[in-house]
Amino acid sequence: MSSEPMLTITNLHVNGGGREILRGINLSIGAGEVHAIMGPNGSGKSTLARVLAGHPEYEVTQGQVLFEVGGVGQDLLAMDPESRAREGLFMAFQYPVEIPGVNNAYFLKAALNAVRKHQGKDELDAMEFMTLVRKRMQVLEIDESLLNRPVNEGFSGGEKKRNEIFQMAVLEPRLAILDETDSGLDIDALKIVAGGVNAMRAPTRAILVVTHYQRLLNYIVPDVVHVLTDGRIVRSGGKELALQLEEKGYGWLAPGEVDPAAKARQARVGEEARA
């Protein structure tokens, strides 16, 4: 395994909608790890996820993000969104976009083959694709009819979220970022989605779970939990940090208050998790 972390974020500052949303994020995630980012509404959690995926509406004003490709840290922010995806970065959208007229199966096959082609693998034909897809659908209890519907159009909230995790299972990314995948899910759907994510845990894969609620972390147990408040990570710790937050609320960490030891601790916890 490479000694390079999968993702290294250093002093990331991001503007969006005319104001500074991220104000100096430092974060390092190694292969095989599951990190959770928790934070109240408006803390910048989703912005971080979307910036990492390459959404054009944000402006990075400072900082650096390195994404490990072939053992070397690449400048992620210099890559366009499709290059990030082809190198194995996947973001499950908080609000998956409805695309009328584009067949879900057609879209997924085009996406998978774009990724495979870039990675020097043979493109899958329709038969091979269907075989793969059927296996993945079973895990997520997805009905096959969903494949022949337009992407996300007319899907229920739960179907949309499940479709995101299904796409992830098919595309098999190295770095998966789940942006509030739990929001809008009932407990049964949540368990299914979590099961799908847990099935993806692997020594070669890193997962970043962005969530508002601790509930999801009962099912996807993280190695490291970070608390994001007002554009900065104010606390990092083990999975018990999520439980403390659940108990005491985000008010426990006053907005804007930065724990001076947070950066050092989060780096240390990351190392321990990797060890």
Add this chain to the structure above:
Amino acid sequence: MTGVVEAGLHSYIAEIERAGAARSGREPSWLTSAREEASERFRTLGFPSTNEEEWRFTSVAPIAKTGFTRPAELRSAIAPSSVTPFSLSTLASAELVFVNGRYAAGLSIIRTLPRGIRVETLASVLVSHPDQIEPYLTRVAGLGRQAFTALNTALFADGAFVHVPASVTLDAPIHVLFISTARGNDVPTMSHPRVLVVAGESSHVSIIESYVGARDDASPRGDGAYFTNAVTEVIVGDNASVEHYKLQQETARASHIATMHVIGQRNARFQSHSLSFGGSFVRNDVIAVLDGEGIDCTLNGLYLADDRQLVDNHTTIDHARPHCGSREMYKGILAGHARAVFNGKIVVRPDAQKTDAKQTNKALLLSEDAQINTKPQLEIFANDVKCTHGAAVGQMDDEAIFYLRARGLGLAEARNLLIHAFAGDVLNRMPLEPLRTRAEAVLLQQLPNEG
């Protein structure tokens, strides 16, 4: 400007006089009088100005002031290879090819057709069975206030006649291909194609009309100026079904005006699918009169325009009798400095109760400089009807583009996929699958590549 248009009008009138003299005494007298009346009408009307509501956004000055003439020789030479890209001969039961308005027998194919079906040129049927077309030719379209219809009636040299007798079904479509040849240095020419379709009681037929400009390797988009002014007349008899397709792929400097008049009779089913991909100036009029109870009428259209193209679609659905339904879906994709006009008129006559009409038109603007003028025009004189209309003009959905890119699709691929999906909404309504595939290929080939 007026002076230039005036001078242009004189050149068209001179053409009408020359044509009349040339065919003097060789046509049935009913046609001669129809042509004379049309000439008179054209002189009276002149070219429409933008003061007229129907032409408010579409100036015909470029056509009026260009001295288009009819080609001098009977037929310009054309290589079969120029026709091949537009041929549908593997699909069609008959393919009639016209070059610059004149029939090209050597390029046409007529397979064995079911008994009683007549597919031939108007020139030939005017000699052999003029009585078969007399009740319809020029009468379905009438003269009205349409200068270009009058001009066609005065000038048409040839065209296609399709007659399907009662209770006959023709499974394979009939293809009528009008091909124009024009090179950069040629004198600008014009043609006035005419098509007459008569579908007898309980008959079924599909017709494809293609209007194309010949291309060559030196100028793949074509570089000559020409003017096509087509008129199509369709009668859909009691309980008959007609599917009509129009595929317009004129070259970059072409002007194209096409008017289709349809009369539906009791329980008729009529579908029009109009695809407009080429030309510099394009105007399509579809006028459907639902003149019997229980008619089902569908008008669909898709157009793609780039550069400085102008595409104007005017449709009229005239609900003249009760219990008829109409469905209309027009969509446009505009790039560059393209302009489009959509005007969808729905008339519901006083006794046309229980009318059910639905109209939708949408445009996708791919550039800041593209524009569309769109107007539904509902004139409802009955009280127990259901009429809905909706228009939407929008740009490419950036969130959808990002979603596709975030899954690994390239920017160009993502854009094309969305444009295809937008167009697919119209194309997927075409029952004729091979034509759908052809249309998708043309669309893909012509999609603008700008950012």
